[in-house]
Amino acid sequence: MEKNGAAEDVERGEHERKGTVWTATAHIVTAVIGSGVLALAWSVAQLGWVAGPLALAGFACVTYYTSTLLANVYRAPDPVTGVRNRTYMDAVRSYLSPREVFMCGIAQYVNLWGTMVGYTITATISMVAIKKSDCIHRNSGDDTRCGNSSATMLMLAFSIVQVVLSQFPGLEHITWMSVVAAVMSFAYSFIALGLSVAEWVSHGGHPSGRILGATAVSSSKKLWNDTLKSSPPENKTMKKAAMYGIGATTIFYISVGCAGYAAFGSDAPGNILTAPGLGPFWLVDIANMCLILHLIGAYQVYAQPIFASVERGIASRWPEAVFIKSAYTISVPLIQRGSVTVSPYKLVLRTFIVVVTTAVAMMIPFFNAVLGLLGAFSFWPLTVYFPISMHIAQEKITGGRRLYLLQCLSMACLMISVAVGIGSVTDIVDSLKVATPFKTVS
Numbered sequence: 001m002e003k004n005g006a007a008e009d010v011e012r013g014e015h016e017r018k019g020t021v022w023t024a025t026a027h028i029v030t031a032v033i034g035s036g037v038l039a040l041a042w043s044v045a046q047l048g049w050v051a052g053p054l055a056l057a058g059f060a061c062v063t064y065y066t067s068t069l070l071a072n073v074y075r076a077p078d079p080v081t082g083v084r085n086r087t088y089m090d091a092v093r094s095y096l097s098p099r100e101v102f103m104c105g106i107a108q109y110v111n112l113w114g115t116m117v118g119y120t121i122t123a124t125i126s127m128v129a130i131k132k133s134d135c136i137h138r139n140s141g142d143d144t145r146c147g148n149s150s151a152t153m154l155m156l157a158f159s160i161v162q163v164v165l166s167q168f169p170g171l172e173h174i175t176w177m178s179v180v181a182a183v184m185s186f187a188y189s190f191i192a193l194g195l196s197v198a199e200w201v202s203h204g205g206h207p208s209g210r211i212l213g214a215t216a217v218s219s220s221k222k223l224w225n226d227t228l229k230s231s232p233p234e235n236k237t238m239k240k241a242a243m244y245g246i247g248a249t250t251i252f253y254i255s256v257g258c259a260g261y262a263a264f265g266s267d268a269p270g271n272i273l274t275a276p277g278l279g280p281f282w283l284v285d286i287a288n289m290c291l292i293l294h295l296i297g298a299y300q301v302y303a304q305p306i307f308a309s310v311e312r313g314i315a316s317r318w319p320e321a322v323f324i325k326s327a328y329t330i331s332v333p334l335i336q337r338g339s340v341t342v343s344p345y346k347l348v349l350r351t352f353i354v355v356v357t358t359a360v361a362m363m364i365p366f367f368n369a370v371l372g373l374l375g376a377f378s379f380w381p382l383t384v385y386f387p388i389s390m391h392i393a394q395e396k397i398t399g400g401r402r403l404y405l406l407q408c409l410s411m412a413c414l415m416i417s418v419a420v421g422i423g424s425v426t427d428i429v430d431s432l433k434v435a436t437p438f439k440t441v442s
Contacts, residue, residue, distance in 0.1 A: 021240045028245025033252065034298065035122045035291060037189045039371055040253055041196065041260020041268040041275075052261065053254050059379075060250035062413065064242055066387040071238035073390045080233045092386055095393040104386055109309065111378040112302045113357065118370050119302070120158060120361035122271070123295040126288040127154040129274050133281045133288075152362065158296075159358040165300050166307065166350040167342055181297025184290040191287040192272050193256045195279035199263035270371075307350050314349070321345075369427040376421035384413040 044052030075082035076094035085091040092104045128151050135146035165177070260272045269275050273287055318324055327343045364370060388410050397403045 021237045021244070024237060024241035025244040025248075028241060029249055032245070032249045033185050033189050035119070035185075035295065036371060036375075037253065037256050038122075038192060038271045038273055038291075040257030041264065041272045042270045044257040044261040045264075045266050045268040049258075049261070053258060056254050056257060057250065060246055060253075062409070063383055064246045066383055067242035067246065068239045069387040069391040071235040071242065073387070073394055074234050074238065077394065079235045079394070084234075088382075088386075091390060095390040096386070100386070100389065103381070107378065107381040109306060111374065111382065112306055114370075114374045114377065115302045116299055116306075116357045117361045117364075118374055119295045119299045120155060120358055121365050121370055123158045123292050123299075124151045124155040124361070124365070125271055125274065126291045126295075127151070127158070129271075130285050130288050133285055137281050151365065155358060155362060155365075158292075159354055161296060162299055162303070162354050163351050165296070166303060166354055167347060168300075169341065177297040177300065181294045181301075184294035185298075188273070188287040188290040188294065189252070189256065191283060191290070193252075193259055195283065195287075196256065196259035196263045196272060199275075199278060200259060203263070303350075303353070306353065307346070310349060310353070311346060314345070364428055364432070366428055366431045369424045369431060372420055372424035372427070376417045376424060380410075380414045380417035384410055 040056075044056075046052075047055055070091070072079040073085065073091045073095060075084055076091070083094075085094055088108065089101065089104060093101045096104075131154070132146050256272075260268050260275075264272075264275055267275075272278070273284055273291070278284055315324060324343070324345045326345075327341050329339050329341050331339045388406050391397075392403065392406060397406070
């Protein structure tokens with residue numbers, strides 16, 4: 001007799017799976033809406049009123065399609081009755097070669113670390129914006145007395161906070177921070193949308209910008225683990241959640257991007273919250289503060305997997321080392337367990353990773369370019385190539401029009417990623433020629 005999903009989980013000693021399409025949709029929306037929202041007005045400004053929204057919609061369609069392919073490989077070999085793959089890497093391991101598993105790991109961890117760099121830059125830009133906004137307000141609107149303050153100390157302050165938070169063993173010990181981060185991301189995203197609409201309306205409702213986008217940029221620059229119930233099958237639930245989640249975030253993304261472009265035209269900055277004259281200063285400060293709080297928590301979401309992976313490697317390499325095995329218990333009232341175990345070698349290792357991340361962020365503090373490079377590097381392998389390759393292996397597709405179309409889609413997305421990556425690298429190189437190191441550029 002076939003067991004249901006809950007009984008199967010209990011037999012394996014796992015928690016009962018209670019996730020639904022709505023909880024999965026909420027996870028998708030929470031994960032997708034982040035600091036990248038603030039760059040959408042600038043992105044639309046590069047492409048114009050036609051290509052900008054079409055590009056956002058096109059990427060959303062590709063992402064939705066490949067998400068449905070990922071949903072089918074959640075179990076292997078059968079998408080309904082097969083063994084669950086707990087992580088993205090497990091799914092790749094089930095269908096593809098060890099070489100591709102290794103490349104997937106490289107892509108994932110570089111993306112995680114690169115996002116940490118990007119979050120450090122973004123948080124610093126927001127702190128600089130708050131500082132300058134308060135200075136202008138104190139001087140009755142006179143910005144000539146404020147100047148351009150160095151972001152070095154602010155970036156170091158953000159990094160010190162991350163060094164402290166990095167000492168928690170894992171995210172399960174600071175779940176409250178993840179909840180706060182999610183709420184903050186919605187707060188500053190909706191504030192940015194509201195302020196952009198208000199700015200647009202203040203111009204008489206006539207949209208700024210051009211049909212073809214900004215004229216002063218080169219073409220190169222224009223360019224699973226879920227806990228769902230087994231009934232209905234997880235892949236069907238995931239597909240519905242992907243449709244609802246990606247659909248909702250796409251509508252929101254297009255709204256933010258178009259509203260910002262309508263308000264500021266080709267002058268839309270890389271971070272919409274740094275736009276001159278955007279709304280009352282106190283509301284912009286609140287949005288920037290929400291962004292900082294969100295990034296403090298989100299940073300750890302990306303950092304903890306890196307910490308865990310490096311520590312596993314070190315522990316397996318030197319299992320008997322006294323320095324690695326030593327640990328001390330410290331009382332911490334804000335976490336669920338009331339205490340946390342600190343290992344000296346983890347303290348040194350995690351601090352080192354945060355310091356290196358901060359140093360790189362100081363050397364290339366360019367919000368738009370870093371964001372574009374991260375997107376270019378991660379989009380094709382993680383969103384397109386691996387899902388399509390696993391689908392081909394699962395369905396045993398060896399030829400015909402279907403294989404040809406899948407490979408064409410993958411190749412087209414690869415060329416887009418390469419083009420965007422070249423544009424981002426070019427932007428970083430050009431910016432390094434004229435920018436002062438350790439000063440953020442939005």
